Amino acid sequence: MKKITLSLLIVFSMVSLSGCTALLVGTGAAAAGVGIAVDTVRLERNIDKETAWNASKQTLEEMGKITSENGVGRRLKAEVEKARITVEFSSVQDGPIWVDVKARKNGLPDLPMANKIVDAINSNIRR
Numbered sequence: 001m002k003k004i005t006l007s008l009l010i011v012f013s014m015v016s017l018s019g020c021t022a023l024l025v026g027t028g029a030a031a032a033g034v035g036i037a038v039d040t041v042r043l044e045r046n047i048d049k050e051t052a053w054n055a056s057k058q059t060l061e062e063m064g065k066i067t068s069e070n071g072v073g074r075r076l077k078a079e080v081e082k083a084r085i086t087v088e089f090s091s092v093q094d095g096p097i098w099v100d101v102k103a104r105k106n107g108l109p110d111l112p113m114a115n116k117i118v119d120a121i122n123s124n125i126r127r
Contacts, residue, residue: 033118039109
């Protein structure tokens, strides 16, 4: 029993220290978006830019306060739970829309907040 417990502890420690916690958790660990920087999460969807814009704007209005809009389908800025949020939209020709959500709180990256917003945007797109 001690060998099994010790073996599991070693495997768990190795996986935790290597950053591969998704290996233990499985595919349930995957979120709607993918981290592309220390403060940015990308949502990639096969939708038009206006749908992505409307879902993002609705999400930011529900979660906080929009502070700036830079043309439909370009950039939104907001404040959510004291974090500064920037949402940018891009695409490659006829490819999917990329919605990049950047979150910073007190000048530091806030990746959990970016993930939370991406998940909410994704939910609003599905409605």
